[in-house]
Amino acid sequence: MGRVIAINDPVLLEHIMKTNFENYEKGDIQNSNMSQVLGNGIFDSDGDLWRMHRKTASHVFSTKIYRSLIDGPFIEHTLHLCSILERVADSGKAVDLQALFLRLTLDAFAKLSFDLNIDSLSNEGKDPFGTAFDFAVGATDERFFNPLWKFTERLTGQARKMRNAVKVIDSYAYAAIRQRRQETEEEAQARQARTGREDLLDLFIKWRDDDGRALTDVELRDVFINFVIAGRDTTAQALSWMYYEVMKNPAVEQNIWREVDRLGDQPNYEMVTKDMRYSSAVFHEGLRLYPPVPVNLKTAVADDVLPNGIIVKAGERILFSTYAIGRNKNVWGPQAREFLPERWFDENAKAKESQFKFSSFNAGPRICLGQTFATLEALTIIKLVSSKFQFKLVPGQKAPSPAPSLTLPMENPLMVYVIRRK
Numbered sequence: 214m215g216r217v218i219a220i221n222d223p224v225l226l227e228h229i230m231k232t233n234f235e236n237y238e239k240g241d242i243q244n245s246n247m248s249q250v251l252g253n254g255i256f257d258s259d260g261d262l263w264r265m266h267r268k269t270a271s272h273v274f275s276t277k278i279y280r281s282l283i284d285g286p287f288i289e290h291t292l293h294l295c296s297i298l299e300r301v302a303d304s305g306k307a308v309d310l311q312a313l314f315l316r317l318t319l320d321a322f323a324k325l326s327f328d329l330n331i332d333s334l335s336n337e338g339k340d341p342f343g344t345a346f347d348f349a350v351g352a353t354d355e356r357f358f359n360p361l362w363k364f365t366e367r368l369t370g371q372a373r374k375m376r377n378a379v380k381v382i383d384s385y386a387y388a389a390i391r392q393r394r395q396e397t398e399e400e401a402q403a404r405q406a407r408t409g410r411e412d413l414l415d416l417f418i419k420w421r422d423d424d425g426r427a428l429t430d431v432e433l434r435d436v437f438i439n440f441v442i443a444g445r446d447t448t449a450q451a452l453s454w455m456y457y458e459v460m461k462n463p464a465v466e467q468n469i470w471r472e473v474d475r476l477g478d479q480p481n482y483e484m485v486t487k488d489m490r491y492s493s494a495v496f497h498e499g500l501r502l503y504p505p506v507p508v509n510l511k512t513a514v515a516d517d518v519l520p521n522g523i524i525v526k527a528g529e530r531i532l533f534s535t536y537a538i539g540r541n542k543n544v545w546g547p548q549a550r551e552f553l554p555e556r557w558f559d560e561n562a563k564a565k566e567s568q569f570k571f572s573s574f575n576a577g578p579r580i581c582l583g584q585t586f587a588t589l590e591a592l593t594i595i596k597l598v599s600s601k602f603q604f605k606l607v608p609g610q611k612a613p614s615p616a617p618s619l620t621l622p623m624e625n626p627l628m629v630y631v632i633r634r635k
């Protein structure tokens with residue numbers, strides 16, 4: 214493996230992610246480490262394949278669809294979570310908040326993107342999909358630190374565990390695809406009339422290349438897995454880290470309550486886009502300090518010179534850490550490591566101005582397609598959950614730390630007591 218150049222400067226990031234975008238690819242290493250789980254999906258593809266994924270999926274993200282998501286699955290699944298929180302509150306027992314958020318975002322995302330009822334929130338004990346998925350994503354991340362993984366995984370038994378985990382994940386993906394392929398025209402119309410939209414699977418099944426070729430089941434499976442990692446893990450982790458900080462900062466908690474308590478009971482598109490500015494700042498502040506995609510790697514296609522004069526040779530890699538940029542005092546000022554939602558209202562600091570400074574949703578042409586989706590979902594959850602409940606950290610547990618993964622899960626459960634506010 215050649216040189217890896219680590220950067221944590223927004224100016225250099227802009228060069229890599231936008232100005233000279235065509236020169237920096239995901240590259241072979243990502244594909245070879247990640248393809249067992251992610252296949253040839255949007256996350257590890259480049260060039261025309263990436264463009265096809267991006268263009269096809271982008272049709273799913275529109276204001277009309279956001280409205281129908283808030284009125285439908287976002288509220289529906291969050292109310293399901295609230296009914297569980299009520300039971301936990303009445304029992305006086307502690308619960309793992311991160312696990313609940315992961316189940317919520319999985320259920321909501323599987324339903325709205327593939328019309329798949331995973332219903333992991335109802336299944337309080339077991340979560341076969343989530344368990345297999347977390348294992349596979351964690352094991353994939355370990356490969357980046359072990360160039361000999363193809364050899365060692367066989368010796369340690371990890372290769373077998375990985376195959377089993379992928380089998381479980383695939384069984385869900387293929388079940389959704391099979392079910393959709395068997396749908397008649399009338400059934401498809403009835404489903405789309407019920408939900409008010411074409412979902413991701415509809416769009417990718419309809420897709421044809423210039424020669425009229427459609428995607429195979431394996432390619433559709435890759436779409437499914439890539440979007441689950443995007444739609445489930447990131448938002449749930451962002452909410453877990455955010456509520457952890459809220460529990461430690463009572464003044465922030467009070468401000469959220471003040472905001473959500475003066476709004477009507479039922480969230481809607483206008484409410485979450487216009488009337489939840491403080492909660493939105495809290496969510497973004499959490500993302501700044503705990504970006505769910507903490508590091509990223511790009512490979513140079515041709516020789517290049519970075520704006521600071523560093524020479525990059527073809528084949529060398531650039532590693533950028535959104536986590537490090539989010540905590541960099543040169544970028545965010547002397548209080549960079551503190552949780553201060555107010556910074557998002559500071560017009561002088563123009564905190565939101567640059568995607569290269571706040572890169573938690575990535576930047577440039579590959580900026581996260583689900584940024585608005587995730588923010589609207591998180592704000593719907595914050596509105597419904599914080600109106601009704603307060604969380605208190607169970608004393609004595611270790612401060613949460615990130616577990617090895619492609620994303621940023623907490624290593625240990627986030628154990629909280631749930632207290633009814635109303």
Ligand code: HEM
Binds near residue numbers: 256448
């Ligand atoms: C708080 C939640 C989220 C965060 C912080 C986040 C962050 C990111 C980041 C950093 C990337 C770049 C990853 C890479 O290139 O390796 C990305 C890409 C992407 N995200 Fe998100 N994401 C979030 C939620 C979502 C959701 C809910 C969806 C789907 C509904 C989504 C869809 C995507 C897609 C499709 C890409 C690939 C874009 C491309 O390569 O062109 N994300 N996201």
